[in-house]
Amino acid sequence: MLQSIWAYRYFIFTSIKNELKARFLRSKLGAVWMIIHPLMQVLIYAVILSEVLSAKLQGVTSKYGYALYLLAGMLFWTLFSETVGKCVTLFVDNGNLMRKIAFPRICLPIIAAGTALVNNLLLAAAIFGVFAVLGHFPGAQVVWLPMLMLLTLLLAMSVGIFLGVLNVFMRDIGQIVPVVLNALFWLTPIVYSLNALPERFQRWFGLNPLYSLVTSYQSVLVYGNPPLWADLGRLLLAALVMSVMAMIVFRRSSAEMVDAL
Known part of the structure; x- marks a missing residue:
């Protein structure tokens, strides 16, 4: 698979470029739309929830602390x-x-992940611009942000490929996943701090596998602290195991997927 990806690298790069172009063909603002939607979502949450939650963000002295916290979580x-x-x-x-x-089927998820990564890099640039306007400048720990983004991409691809294969044979998967993602969004401390929850719930919400990732984003971007290395190490191991399992399922099901489609 790795040889196939390398052999078709120009096909992958061209496909990513063409997909980004096609998405905003005939659009006046072009790539700006990739960052408008998440930023508007952040603005809505910040306006509605900041008065309720901002006072409970420990270690953030800026009056825009909740907006900064929310931007970091939304980037993840x-x-x-x-x-x-x-x-x-x-x-x-x-x-x-x-x-x-006839082409290596593994190119398809690579193209999808590459497109999502380009979108996220543009969003990150916009978020850093907002940080600068609000007078917040992340510290030296921000150098770990690329590593966090790659780990996020690895985890998301391993889960997505596995579910994508299942979706070929059970189309209900494609309907269930958006519902699960919506629930997972609210079960992950993105629009709230874990400290804002009652103590009896904090331990259970902390078991969320995404907790260490989103908290690491917030640590390096908002608080200037290092990532949660111990938790991220366990998550990386789990992501690697899941990616191997996803590749095995993908390879064994590749021929059957074409027939099913």
């Missing part, structure tokens, strides 16, 4: 949810392409 969530969402419907949406053209 946008990359994770977009990658999973793309991979789940990927094989079904590209059924005609898989039947008619």
Whole structure:
């Protein structure tokens, strides 16, 4: 698979470029739309919830502390949810392409993940611009942000590919995943701090596997602290195991997927 990805690297890069172009063809604002939607969502949450939650953000002295906290969490969530969402419907949406053209099927999730990563990098640039306007400048710990983004991408791809293969044979998966993602968004401390919850719930919400990732984003971008290395190490191991399992399922089901599509 790695040899196939390298051999078709120009096909992958061109496909990512063409997908980004096609999305905003005839659009006046172009790539700006990729960052408007998440930023508007952050603005809505910040306006509605900041008065309720901002006072409970420990260690943030800025009066825009809640907005900063929310922007950091949304940067993580946008990359994770977009990658999973793309991979789940990927094989079904590209059924005609898989039947008619001979190419390594693994290129499809790589293209989807690459597109999501480019979108997230543009969003990150916009968020850093907002940080500067609000007078907040992340410290030296921000150098760990690329590593956190890659770990997020690895986890999202492993989950998305596995569910994408299942979705070919059980189309209900494509309907269930958006519901689960919506629930997972509220079970992850993105629009609230874990400290704002009653103590009896904090331990249970802390068991969320995404907790260490989103908290690490918030630590390096808002608080200037290092990531949660111990928790991230366990999450990386789990992501690697899941990615191996996803690749095994993908390879064994590749021929059957074409027939099912």
